[in-house]
Amino acid sequence: xxxxxxxxxxxxTTVAITIGAMLVLGNSLSARAAGDPKRGAxxxxxxxxECHSVKQGKNKKGPSLFGIxxxxxxxxxxxxxxxxxxxxxxTWTVERLDAYIANPNQAVPGGKMGKKYDGLADPQAxxxxxxxxxxxx
Ligand code: HEC
Numbered sequence: 001x002x003x004x005x006x007x008x009x010x011x012x013t014t015v016a017i018t019i020g021a022m023l024v025l026g027n028s029l030s031a032r033a034a035g036d037p038k039r040g041a042x043x044x045x046x047x048x049x050e051c052h053s054v055k056q057g058k059n060k061k062g063p064s065l066f067g068i069x070x071x072x073x074x075x076x077x078x079x080x081x082x083x084x085x086x087x088x089x090x091t092w093t094v095e096r097l098d099a100y101i102a103n104p105n106q107a108v109p110g111g112k113m114g115k116k117y118d119g120l121a122d123p124q125a126x127x128x129x130x131x132x133x134x135x136x137x
Pocket of ligand 1 (some may be wrong): 050063082097101
């Protein structure tokens with residue numbers, strides 16, 4: 001009887017701690033902009049589509065971005081990349097993509113994209129376009 005009620009108290013404490021941890025985690029996740037792939041499609045059309053397609057094998061002024069998230073930089077076989085990007089050693093994680101899209105010249109010195117594109121200053125728009133790109137595979 002006594003033991004039973006004590007056990008109940010312990011488990012409700014555990015529940016309270018679990019909920020607390022979830023709230024903390026939730027806050028730290030939402031502090032970082034969450035990307036919306038639908039809005040990202042519009043960002044892509046407005047900012048990137050002049051030079052990029054997400055169709056596999058379709059290169060424009062820039063290489064196809066099909067499956068780009070998680071891929072090694074300069075990996076599209078028949079695109080003439082700059083030496084800067086070829087030698088960058090980058091794998092396109094979300095973080096590397098974010099830095100590159102924000103400021104291509106700074107992220108990849110000697111790269112081709114930064115010569116014609118200044119980058120996307122708005123962090124939410126970057127998160128959205130990366131969410132869109134993540135879905136192209
Ligand atoms: C004015 C043309 C232009 C625009 C606009 C542009 N890019 Fe690029 N992009 C390029 C070129 C050219 C390259 C190849 C860079 C090199 O070889 O250094 C490239 C390369 C890339 C790469 C690396 C691809 C790989 O295979 O490693 C990514 C990722 C990328 N662009 C994303 C974007 C995104 C996202 C946008 C829009 C927010 C964008 N680009 C806008 C021209 C452009």
